[in-house]
Amino acid sequence: MAATLSFVRSAACYLVSLSTPRWGSAAAESPRYFLHLPSRPRLLPRRIYSKIADAETKVQAHKGQSEIIFLGTGTSEGIPRVSCLTAESKICEVCSKASVPGDKNNRLNTSILICYVNSLGRYNILVDAGKYESNTTSFISNTKMHIFTFSKHISLCFELNCDGNCRVFFYHSALQWFPTYGILQCSWLRKIDAVIITHSHADAIGGLDDLRDWTNNVQPSVPIYVAQRDFEVMKKTHYYIVDTSGLIPGAAVSKLHFNVIKEEPFVIHDLKVTPLPVWHGKGYRSLGFRFGNICYISDVSDIPEETYMLLKDCDLLILDALRPDRSSSTHFGLPRALDEVRKIQPRRTLFTGMMHLMDHEKINEQLAKLQDSEGLNVQLSYDGLRIPVNL
Numbered sequence: 001m002a003a004t005l006s007f008v009r010s011a012a013c014y015l016v017s018l019s020t021p022r023w024g025s026a027a028a029e030s031p032r033y034f035l036h037l038p039s040r041p042r043l044l045p046r047r048i049y050s051k052i053a054d055a056e057t058k059v060q061a062h063k064g065q066s067e068i069i070f071l072g073t074g075t076s077e078g079i080p081r082v083s084c085l086t087a088e089s090k091i092c093e094v095c096s097k098a099s100v101p102g103d104k105n106n107r108l109n110t111s112i113l114i115c116y117v118n119s120l121g122r123y124n125i126l127v128d129a130g131k132y133e134s135n136t137t138s139f140i141s142n143t144k145m146h147i148f149t150f151s152k153h154i155s156l157c158f159e160l161n162c163d164g165n166c167r168v169f170f171y172h173s174a175l176q177w178f179p180t181y182g183i184l185q186c187s188w189l190r191k192i193d194a195v196i197i198t199h200s201h202a203d204a205i206g207g208l209d210d211l212r213d214w215t216n217n218v219q220p221s222v223p224i225y226v227a228q229r230d231f232e233v234m235k236k237t238h239y240y241i242v243d244t245s246g247l248i249p250g251a252a253v254s255k256l257h258f259n260v261i262k263e264e265p266f267v268i269h270d271l272k273v274t275p276l277p278v279w280h281g282k283g284y285r286s287l288g289f290r291f292g293n294i295c296y297i298s299d300v301s302d303i304p305e306e307t308y309m310l311l312k313d314c315d316l317l318i319l320d321a322l323r324p325d326r327s328s329s330t331h332f333g334l335p336r337a338l339d340e341v342r343k344i345q346p347r348r349t350l351f352t353g354m355m356h357l358m359d360h361e362k363i364n365e366q367l368a369k370l371q372d373s374e375g376l377n378v379q380l381s382y383d384g385l386r387i388p389v390n391l
């Protein structure tokens, strides 16, 4: 039976907990709200400040309020990296920390859930559902015991029932956060009312296959909103979902209803969604999306001039920031992302899509200083972060 990377993480975390009581106690903590309180609150409008205050006191969004849940905030391979956990000579501090449950460096594929509330009801709008597969046979087998050294003081033993087919995907995010924030707390985070696709890379669309659980057991179908160019890709990567005419009768695949969108606003259950066209590598288009005064851009290497018009008066900007030192050919690095924040001037910014070079605590400490020096309210997001919003 194929083991998943979550199992690898579980095994790693369990053993770390056994080995280190200090980390073990941290592991017992449930995910916490984002706690950065600006040292100069007068810079923030009262509405934004009150949202942060709510987070500070861990007050959940009340039933009548919309919210955003960060289902994943990591780059394609996820954090921790398997290769970092198996390296014999070089120890990766961030990936070691990310192996502990609840650590904010633990990141799955970038995705958010917009929980939109209006007078007619509650609607869960998912942005991206990613997945990829990784061949990890170099360190995992069915029978062997492996020993890894995370630090001078911690050695871990793994014995995994895995055939080398380990995956990171939307399923893990939903498995973790839907029950945590849904059934156990307010029993409404169960259905998925729409999925909006930013682009057709595997870490954005690979998990569409996993929507079969919803369409088999929760709801008849899931509407997908996707640009034509990405729909053309799906016709190849997800041909059996796009065209079900060739299926064996009774085959239980995801039942998806595809809506092709253009680079102009569309409406989902009364919520206006404005595409934010950006470049994600030279000549490759990706979409960010604006919901009310919240702008989400997860995969970007450049912003076309015409898109800045759509980013005006932004209360919360969620923006790609891959690594701390420089940009890549397809993603903003932190310096470029900060330059964009200075240009766009959102009231608050949370970065997403971070790789393992982005240490949550250390980077956030540095970013917090920008509040005093420049009045920038910028921090890293983390998986499970939940923010009440007005849409």
Ligand SMILES: [Zn+2]
Pocket: 080, 081, 084, 092, 093, 094, 095, 096, 356
């Ligand atoms: Zn690492």
Ligand SMILES: [Zn+2]
Pocket: 199, 201, 280, 299
């Ligand atoms: Zn991508």
